Amino acid sequence: MNLLLLILLPLVTAVAVLLMRNAKQVKAVALAGSAAQFVLAFVLLFGYYKERATGNTAQMLFEQQYNWFPSWNISFHLGVDGISVAMILLTAFVVIAGVLVSWNVTKMTKEFYFLLILLSLGAYGFFISLDLFILFFFLEIAVIPKYLLIGIWGSGKKEYAANKLALMLMAGSALVLVGLLGIYFSTDAHSFDLMQLSQLNIPIQTQMICFPLLFVGFGVFTALFPFHTWVPDGHSAAPTAGSMFLAGISMKLGGYGCLRVATYIMPEGAKEYATIIIVLSVIAILYGAFATMMQKDLKYINAYSSVSHCGFVLLGIGMLTKTSMTGAVMQMVSHGLMTALFFAVIGMIYERTHTRQVSEMGGLLKRMPFIITVLFIVGLCSLGLPGLSGFVAEMTVFMGSWQHPDTFRRVATILACLSIVVTAVYILRAVTKTAMGPLTAGFEELKDASWNEKLAALILIAGIIAIGVAPFWLNDLVSPGAEVIMQKLSR
C-alpha cells in the first residue's frame, strides 16, 4: 500500500470541502472522505498483516523516501510499523465519529469541516513520518486547526482556552524543535532521519540535554504533569468534535512522540530520566484522579480524567519494559477511542439538556436509553471494566511495571493501581447522578440519539469492544514495535 494515500486522501477531501457550495454538500463530502479514511486504515492494517505473513520482517513497512531538502539532509521518508498502524486506526475511528457528531454544526460549516479534515491530515502525516523534520511539520499542522476550532466554534471562556492551548502546545513544539536541532547538530551524520538516528549512538551529553527537551515538548501534548493545564480548559471550551479530536488524536501525538522519537533514539537519556518520568506520571495519575473527583462539569470530569489516564501512557513509557511500553501504546489507542466517545456522549447530552453540570441532571436513562447506555459503557471502560479496552491497557502497563523488582518502581505501580478505586468513585458519581435517580423536571420531552449520533457511538464502541474482548490482535500489532525499542534500550 502506498502511504502517500494517507496524506493525499485528507488533502483531496479538504480541498473538495472548500469547493462545495452548501452545508449539505460539505457534510456529504466530509463524511465520504472520512469513510474512505476509515476504509483506508483497514486496508493498511490488512496490508500490514499480509506483509508480515509473507515473512517480511523489516522494521518499517511500505517505506518510501523522496529527497526534499538535500542540502539539509531532509527527506520525505515514510514508513509504518505496528505502533503507527495502531495509531492510524485510532485516528480513522475518531475522525469518522467526529464528522458524524458534528452534523448539526450550522456556523461556518464549510470551514469547520475543512479544519477537522486538516487536523486528520496532520495526524496521519505525523504517524507515518520517519523523518523528524517532516514529523515536526505535521505536528504543527495538527496544532493550528485546534486554535481556530476552539476560538470560533467553542463555548464559555473560548478565547482564553484557545490562547492557552495554542501557546502551551506551541511552547511544547518549540522544545521539540530545539531538541531535534540539538540532535541534528550533535551527530556527524547531520540527519533528521529516524531510522538513521536509531542506528547511531548519540553522544550521552546530547541525550542528557535533548531527551528532556523532546520528552517534555511531546509531553505537553499528552498532559505531562505539570504541563497539563491546557487540557481542562481546552477541552471544555472546544466544540464536541474539537474535544474528541483533541483528546482522541492530539494527545496521542505527544505519547507517540515520547516513545518513538525521544525514547527510541535516546535510550540513555530515557534511562537517566526514567525516575523523573515515573514520578511525574504517578502524580498525574493520582492527582488527576483526585482532581476529577471534585469536578462538577461533565467535560471537566472527562478532561481531568484524561490527565489521569494519559498518566498511564507516560508511566508505561517510563517503566521501560517491553510489556509496559506495549501497554502505553494500547492505552493511547484505548483512551483515544474511549475519551472521544465520552466527549461525543457529553455533547449529545448537552445538546438536549443545555447543561453540563452533573448536579442539574438526573434520571436521564428514562428519556434517552441509547445515549445513557453509551454513557454507561464509556464510564465502565474508563474505570477499567474487563471486556472493554481500558482494562486491557491498564493491566498491561501494571504487569510491565511490576517486572522491575526495585522498591521505587513497586511503590509507583501500587500507587498507580490505587487510582482504579478513585476512578470508580468519580465515574460512578457522575454517571449515576446523570443517568439514574428521579428524572429532573423539565427533561420530560427529551429525544434519544439521532442516526448520525448512533452511528458515531457504535463505531467507537465497536473499537472499544474489539480491543476489550480480543486484545491479542492489538498486542500482536504493537509489541514487536515495543520490542525494537527495547532492543535499542538494552544495547
Place this chain on the structure above:
Amino acid sequence: MRVRPMLNATYIALIPLLPLAGFLMLGIFGRKYFKNTSGIIGTTLLLVSTVLALYTAYGYFFEYGKVEGIYQKLVPLKYTWLQFSEGVSIDMGIILDPISAMMLVVVTFISLMVHIYSLGYMKGDERFPVYYAFLGLFTFSMLGLVVSSNIFQIYIFWELVGVSSFLLIGYYYDKPSAVAACKKAFIVTRFADVGFLIGILILSFHSGTLDFNTLIATLTSPETAGYKSAAAASFIGVSALTWGLALVFIGGAGKSAMFPLHIWLPDAMEGPTPVSALIHAATMVVAGVFLVARLFPVFAISSPNALTMVGYVGAISALIAALIACTQTDIKRVLAYSTMSQIGYMMFALGVSKYGGEDGLGYTASMFHLFTHAMFKALLFLGAGAVIHYIHSNEMKDMGGLRKYLPITHITFLIACLAIAGVPPFAGFFSKEEILLAAYQNNPSIYWIALITSGLTAFYMFRLYFNIFWNKEAHVHKKVLPNPNAPAPSLLERAGGEAKGEGGFAMMMPLILLAVGAAVAGFIPFGHFVSSDGKRLETAFHLQFSIAPVALGLAGIFIAMWMYKTENDKPDKFAASLSGLYKAAYHKFYIDEIYLFITQKIIFNLIGRPAAWIDKNVVDGLVNATGNGTKDISEIIKGVQSGKVQQYAIYFLVGIIGLALLFIYWWT
C-alpha cells in the same frame, strides 16, 4: 443405550456462553422484539446450561475425573488471550476439578430457580427484558469465574460479576437509595480488588506464570526457584508469598462481605429480591471463599500465617454479623447479615483446615456448607420475596400471622430456617457439624466463636420466622401499605387488584425444589467428591460432638419462640436490658459511620479538594502568570497585543530561528 459423558470442551464452554448469548440478545434487541418473551428466552437458555452443567458434573465425578483414586484438575480448553511476556499470559480457559464442577451445578441451578421465580415476581415490570439481560450477564460472569484456569481470568470475571451486581442492585434506578447502594457495592469491592490485583502481580512475578495449575505447583514446592524467591523476598518482615496471598484474600474478603469490608452487602438488598437470592446470597458472595479454596494448596502448604488470618477474619465476621442480625427489622437485611455470617463459617472452615487427608476436613466442610447454604439461603430470599410480594413491605412490624395466607411459603421457609439453624436432619446440620469439628480439632478459640454463633443463628432466624408467620394475627396484610421501600412499587396496581396470596406456579416451584434441596442435600457424602487433595475423604458422624451445637440451636429456637411467637413486650424489655450492646448492634457497630468519616472527611476534604484547588490556583496560576508576564513584557516591548495568530506565528518563528542559530553556534 446409556450415554457415557465425554470430556469435550465445546459443550462445557457453552455453559457460560449461552447466558452470554441471552444477555446480548435481550440487551440489544429485547426492548424492541422480546418485550414479553424475554423471560422465557432467558430461562430456556439457562435450562440448557443447567442440563449441560449437570452432565458435565456427572461426567467429571463419575466417569473421567478420577485417575487412580484422585480427582484431577483437567484443563480441557485453554486459549491465550493476552501475552504479557515469556510464559506470562492471560489465558481464557476452563478448569475442571471438584470445586469447579460443583460450582457449575450450584450456579446454574440457583440461577435457573431465580430465572423461573422472576417470571412471576417481575411480571409486568417495564424493564423486563433488561432484567433478564442482566441476569444473563451475571450468570455468564459467575460461570466464567468458577471455571477460570488462570488467576487473571478469574480477576476478569470477578470484575464482571461486580458490574453485574452493580447493575442489578441499581435496577430500580429512579430510587435514590438503590443508586446509592449500587455505587457503594461497586466501590467497596473495587477497593478490595486493588488488593487482589496487587496480590496477582506479586504471585505471578515470583512464580513466573498466571496459570493456576503451574502457579500452585510452583508455589507449593520449596525446591523451585519461584518458591525460593517468593519466600526470600520480604517486606516489613513478611514474605512476599504471604503478602501476595493476604492481598488476594483482601479481594476475596471484599466480594464475600467479610468484616470490615462487609458494609456494602446489607445495602445491596435494594436490588430486586430474586437478585438478592442469586447474587447476594447463593453465588457471587461466595466467590471469595471459592478464591481461597482455589488457591488453598498455596495457603495451606506455603503460608499457614495467611491461612490463619483467613480463619480469624471469617470467625469474627460470623459472630459480628450474627449479633447485628438479631437486632435488624428489615427482613432482607436480617438475611443479608445472616449470609455474611454463614460465609464467615465457610471462610474460617478453610482457615482451620490443613492440606491433605483427614486434616483437610475443613476444606471439604467449607465447600459442603457453600453447597447447602446456596440451597437454603436462596430459598430464604425467595421466600422473603414471596412475603414482600404479598405484603409490600420489608419491615417485620408490617408482618405477622402470614402462615394462613402463604402456606407453601410458610412451610418452605420453615424448612430453610431449620436447615440454617443446624437442626438434624436438614442440610445445614451436616455441613455445620463438619465445620465445627474441623474448628474443634485445629483452633479452639475459633471453635468457641463458631459455637456461640450457631446459637445466635438459630435465634435470629426464628425471630424472623415467628415475626413473619406468627406473632400478631393477620390484620395488616389486608391494607396495602404505602411503603417507599417496597421493591416493585407499582406491581400490584398494575396487576389491577388486591394481593391474592401466594404468587403463581412460577414462584412456588422454585421454592419447593429448593426446599427439597435444603432438606436432603445434607445426605450427600461430600467428602467422597470434594477434598483438599482430590482423594476420597470419609467424614464420620460424631454423636457426642453434635450434642452441644444442636442443643444451642434448639435453645435459640425456643427463646425466639418464647419471645416472638405471640405479640408481647418481652423483646422490648430484653432489648432494654442489654441497652449498650443492643444499641451498638442495631447501629451495625457504627462501621458505616466510620467509613463515611474516612471517605467524606479525609479523602474528599483532605485530598480531593486540595488537589482540585492546587490545580486551579497553583499550577494553572503559574501558567496564567507566565502568560500574563509574557503579555506584559510584550506590551512593554511592542506596545501592541493584537491577539492574531499570524503574529504569534512570526514571534514563534523568530524564536525558533534564534535558538537554531544558537545551536549552530554551539556545536560548530
